Amino acid sequence: MSTSPSIFITRELSAEQLALAGDLNLHVVMKPAINIEYRSDWLSVQTAVEQADQSIFVFTSQNGVKAIDQFRRAGIDLPEDAPVYAVGSKTKEALVEAGFRRIKIPDQQNGVGLAHLIIDDVLNDPAMKNRLILHFCGNKRRDELRHYLTESDITVKDIVVYKTELNQIDLSDLDSFDGILFYSPSSVQAFRHSGGFRLENSAELFAIGPTTAEELSIESGQHVHISPQPDTEVFLKFVARVLGETGKEPIAKCPPLKGAMGDENNLYYNKNLKNLARNLRNDSTKAEIRLWSELLRGKHTGYTFLRQRPVLNYIADFLCKDLKLIIELDGYSHEFEQQWKKDKERQAELEEAGFKILRFTDDDVMNDLRNVESEILYWIKKLKPAEDNKPSPPSPKGITREKGESSKGAGG
Helix, strand or coil: CCCCCEEEECCCCCHHHHHHHHHCCCEEEECCCEEEEECCCCHHHHHHHHHCCCEEEEECCHHHHHHHHHHHHCCCCCCCCCCEEECCHHHHHHHHHCCCCCEECCCCCCHHHHHHHHHHHHHHCHHHHHCEEEEEEECCCCCHHHHHHHHCCCCEEEEEEEEEEECCCCCCCHHHCCEEEECCHHHHHHHHHCCHHHCCCCCEEEECCHHHHHHHHHHHCCCEEECCCCCHHHHHHHHHHHHHHHCCCCCCCCCCCCCCCCCHHHCCECHHHHHHHHHHHCCCCHHHHHHHHHHHCCCCCCCCCEEEEEECCEEEEEEECCCCEEEEEECHHHHCHHHHHHHHHHHHHHHHCCCEEEEEEHHHHHHCHHHHHHHHHHHHHHHCCCCCCCCCCCCCCCCCCCCCCCCCCCCC
8 A cells, every 4th residue: 555545535625624634644636526606696585584584594514604604795694593403513613603603403414314303393392383494505405304394394495595516527547546535415426427437446435424425325336435424524534544444455346236245145235335224224214214113123024124235236225035025115306307217227136136126105104004014915925935834914003094193103
């Protein structure tokens, strides 16, 4: 290994961050994957703020806070005593510097964790339910926050205060790097559009957080190292430690489909995705929690199911090894064409490997669990080996509620 690992970073670093990288013996090459353009017309933002008699401000990136600084320079102030929710300690620091005082951040540093924190606070303080949530965001925002809040009858208004544009990245020297660092799903998309995932290289892949890691894992089919915290200083120290442990040895890329992760008895288990699978288990949706707790947990069905099981280059929501049955839950994002195409490719590879795939929507599980249960039990019976004389499993307790009734685990 060279004395100074070379890392490719898909964003600009500050002078202090570059100095830290030097102290960590990291040679940095910065090739920004995205360009941020802040809005110049603030009239509609001013109108939205003034019309909200009582509001809650939400920031899911530091760019949103920087945009508000420009908003203020335009001569318009925000009420600094309004409740503020944010993702990330650095975003919180930027808000404190901007003068905000009532700031809360979730333990789970992403949009889902933020939504759960807001929902819990609203449930504990009914007066908050009448407040309008103003989400200061970019044009490429993810939809999880809005989806969860809307599901809980909480009104949220997205205010786009900056625009993210994908850059064409020069990747001519990509094979000379020991690590590549990604800071957002948009940076992963820019890297893909620039042909990065079609090029052969042995670099370790690093993500600032689990949301970026999920996108990166799907696109690359490789193991992804996830920063312990969504903070650049922590991220750089983590990268230095990982590269110090691995040296220049190429990482084990996910093998091709044929004979992928061991023989068929191992069901193509991909140990490279183990950490990401653990993060996804800790980041379960309401629908996943309900399906697991009320139907698939233990042996309610007569068979054992595993949650977030690495298979080939993917992570199955639920897997029954005995039946080679995979159950996938499609949330709000799966309605979009890009995600639909990815789902189709994923299903084709899994079916080629011999798996049966059942797909349900989150709404199916939350509002019509009886029919979901019926479909799953039908396929369990159909896929059950002829020599397996297990009786058909009884209907789990609590499954046959009428639509709209509360359910155990539905809000977890």
